[in-house]
């Protein structure tokens with residue numbers, strides 16, 4: 279299943295207009311408008327509880343807004359069967375509920391049917407196996423294709439899940455804190471893999487949620503900053519990831535630097551001199 283063969287539109291991959299999410303009388307998101315075009319790689323940044331996962335759930339057609347419009351791959355949420363839509367999205371859930379000891383290759387192949395366990399009625403075709411080899415290679419996990427899930431490190435699991443999400447050739451990849459809990463090497467391998475993936479697939483778009491600027495791949499093109507469910511700023515990455523706007527977003531004085539494409543954030547000195 280490839281989106282290029284699907285009837286879905288050629289317009290923006292994601293568009294939200296004035297979206298509110300209200301739960302128990304409380305605004306989790308308020309007035310969020312966002313458009314994601316092919317080839318754009320968005321970072322969704324904000325402090326704990328800012329609403330990042332709530333927004334990602336809308337973008338991944340997992341939940342509906344209370345007010346406003348959400349178009350995913352050109353289809354309006356509320357007017358389509360969201361299960362159909364989800365089949366075309368690569369949504370990487372770090373809490374993947376796998377219980378059986380599948381190999382990396384088997385986990386990657388479950389991405390074809392977007393299932394957790396393999397479809398025992400149907401063995402993968404040679405083309406599907408070749409596709410699995412290709413995505414494992416991109417994610418740098420080809421050498422561990424026969425390793426079983428319980429033996430994998432958190433970083434290896436993360437890259438396996440991204441490879442799995444890529445099996446149906448999605449046009450949009452949604453990543454919820456993919457570098458959380460990774461050691462330095464594993465994080466750098468993951469970010470390298472994402473940069474390579476974006477380079478190999480220039481039409482792919484992605485939205486990556488994080489609290490940490492150090493976890494942003496160099497290939498990030500845009501950012502949206504959330505604070506208490508509201509958008510502080512959204513747009514091109516160098517206009518949005520600035521000392522002023524990040525300090526506003528995290529409600530704390532933070533100094534941002536960008537070196538060789540990557541970002542670092544430090545609390546700004548409170549004392550002068």
Ligand SMILES: Nc1ncnc2c1ncn2[C@@H]1O[C@H](COP(=O)(O)OP(=O)(O)OP(=O)(O)O)[C@@H](O)[C@H]1O
Nearest residue numbers: 301302306324325326327328329330331332333489
């Ligand atoms: N179903 C719900 N009902 C009520 N409140 C909710 C619900 N889901 C999330 N919240 C609240 O909404 C706020 C935003 O949550 P969300 O998980 O989107 O934040 P986040 O930016 O992803 O946070 P974190 O960085 O801690 O993961 C939080 O205060 C959370 O407790």
